[in-house]
Amino acid sequence: MRTLGDTWRWLTDPAHWAGDDGIGHRLAQHALLTCGCLVISCLIALPVALVLGHLGKGGALAINISNIGRAIPTFAVLVLLLLTPVGAWGQGPTVVALVLFAVPPLLTNAYVGMREVDRDVVRAARGMGMTGRQALMRVELPLSLPMLLNGVRLAAVQLVATATLAALAGGGGLGRIITAGFNLASTPQVVAGAVLVAVFALAVEGAFETVERLVPRRSGGPR
Incomplete structure (x- = not known):
């Protein structure tokens, strides 16, 4: 209990x-x-997943x-990258x-979402004269959006937690509070840093769940 009290005092100290x-x-x-x-992960994973999901190959x-x-x-990836020329790029190793780490949930969820779209709906869209691109953008993408957003949510929450490793490579972020606490042998500061990361992750989780609820789960065909 004393540690919790010390942690609360550390968090509520304006100087900190x-x-x-x-x-x-x-x-920040x-x-x-x-x-x-x-953003970088989405730019890499989502186009690949959408195209492969559309083609089914x-x-x-x-x-x-x-x-x-x-x-x-x-x-382990971060340590190995620090030993390569990428290690000279400042935040490069951390970003890579x-x-x-974020690409797999994005790619998997977006691809599965695309493949779960009713093929009869897609065929109907093509029968109405839509091109492959139009069917992708106007039918398959909207119908797969809930699963796609779920992948983005998972990736975002995992990134919030894992980004604390940036401090080990000399980067910024909430991980620096934790590492500084270890250096100072300050248990309240270490716990405070962990609490801040957890609260931030929960806030991101809540924000994405709110967005997902606002996205209509469309089941109809092309209009």
Whole structure:
């Protein structure tokens, strides 16, 4: 109980919220890193998943290849990248490691969502004269959107938690609060950093769940 009380006092101390090492600045760094890696991951994974899902070819192979990233710890990838020329690019190793970590759920969910679209609906769209591109954008994508957003949500929450590793590579973010706490042998600061990461992850989870509820689960055909 004493640790919890000390942690609360640490979190509510105004001095710990100001400055370059303050919670506010570290939270902004964490959010920027998470959003940047999520955008890059989406730009890589979603076009591939949508095209393969539309064609119905090569999806299983792509998913299996991307899932290899789940079997390799992100920390191990980060350490290996630090030993390569990428390590000289500042945040480069962290960004690459996090992107590799976020791609599998994005690719898998988007591909599965595309393949779960009723093929009769797609054939009806083509029978109405739609091109493959039009059927993809106006029929398959809207119908697969709930599953796609679920993949984005999973990737975002995982990135929030895993981005704490950026501190080990000299980066910013809430992980710096935790590592600084270890360096100072300050248990309240370590616990406070962990609490901040957990609260941030829960906030992201809640935001995406709200967005998913607002997305209509369309089941009809083309209009």
